[in-house]
Amino acid sequence: MTDRILILDFGSQVTQLIARRVRESGVYCEIHPFNKVTADSLKSFGPKGLILSGGPSSVLDANAPLPPACVYESGLPILGICYGQQSMCHQLGGKVESGHEREFGRAYVDISDDCALFHGAWAKGGREQVWMSHGDRVTAIPPGFRSVATSEGAPFAAIANDDKRYYAVQFHPEVVHTPHGAKLLANFVHGVCGCKNDWTMAAFRAQEIAKVRAQVGPGRVICGLSGGVDSSVVAALLHEAIGDQLTCVFVDHGLMRMGEAEQVVNVFRDRFNINLVHCDASDLFLSKLAGMTDPELKRKTIGGLFIDVFEAEAKKVGGADFLAQGTLYPDVIESVSFIGGPSVTIKSHHNVGGLPTRMNMKLVEPLRELFKDEVRALGRELGLPEEMVGRHPFPGPGLAIRIPGQEITRDKLEILRKADAIYLEEIRNAGLYDAIWQAFAVLLPVRTVGVMGDSRSYDYALALRAVTSTDGMTADFYHFDMNFLGRTANRIINEVKGINRVTFDVTSKPPGTIEWE
């Protein structure tokens, strides 16, 4: 078993970042809700150390979430971060007080003593930048602890109990605004907990192949392939694990970008030699979408049809015992979060959530433990082409939601495809593709007057969108150079018949969303 760390979640917005940093340092870790941890679960998970996350609560509240006693009885090293530090101090005999000024944002800590967390990063006497976000603060530390760093707003910015191997910090080492934070976390997991550097995608590949074989046995697995990163990696991994017991179904809804459908068939059928059913259902999708302009109706129609077609194709190949899905770790954390709760539906996202019960299949989810960047690394490890692995996200309903407020027709799809391909080609040529989270063109439901040569034109206007983001939840528009935009607009208007005006979308999310529908 790989060495591992357990992170107890107290509801911080950035708990996932702790896990990212720990894994980036080569150590496997999981996030569990603090109230699901028991002596037995600790024993079976077998961590070499524990991290207590931050959180929005106050330890002074009557029903404050606190680590269960088994955490301290385990004898394991513990790192408390922000609320995690306060709960440690509160439970172990120190003091936490509220009512002080909130400290939020960049702050500086003075390093007052050496500490195992600081090796190779911070030295006694130094002043270092950190990120703070707290209202309450520790005002007395428990017996056995010493103070190793202080800040203006937090007299005990970092504390240590070397005998017990307990460490705690008021600031957030997991965010990039604490420049040496990743090193501090690496020092905890390697130096203090003694974890090896054994979390690699090569190790994961071997481990997961064995797991899939054990789970599936001689059974048959069906996998929906979309050409996106997640489903592509699932397919390549499963094929390596179970070969011809896997059948992939690619439901081609006719709403893909230029050359994408051909690429899916080319890579998976021709290069990987995977059993692939390519179902060209574009006539069906386009006929059902005819006359439809409402975004939610489009999304629901496409989602429903997708499931129907997928199910029919699965029956044709004789059914299967398992359905493979590209569920990722953030989805898993989301679904077990103790503070989760229904949020407002902004858009009905397209997925195959209802399928397994409807078709009476069990799930195979080999990416359940991975973050997106790890999925990409695994894809490279499996030999998938870079343009597939490094690809921007693409929505399930495809180009249908990029022809907003109007009926979708083959002609419009063709115009949009050509413009989108030119835009992406220009972005790639300028070396900007990897700096952008997502870039695409949107065909607007408006025609404008122009002059081409000596004659009047009356054609569609097109919007270009490009955003930066880390998770798609918030986004900023990408700040292109104006010459780039001018050059791209020119090419699109000259090369794509049907477009005579190009605009650039400078809306961030919120208040906008990334897609237009």
Ligand code: XMP
């Ligand atoms: P929005 O438009 O909600 O998009 O800001 C956030 C991210 O989600 C993608 N997106 C989808 N992905 N099915 C998907 O698989 C969908 O129905 C869907 N709608 C939006 C969007 O492209 C962006 O990356």
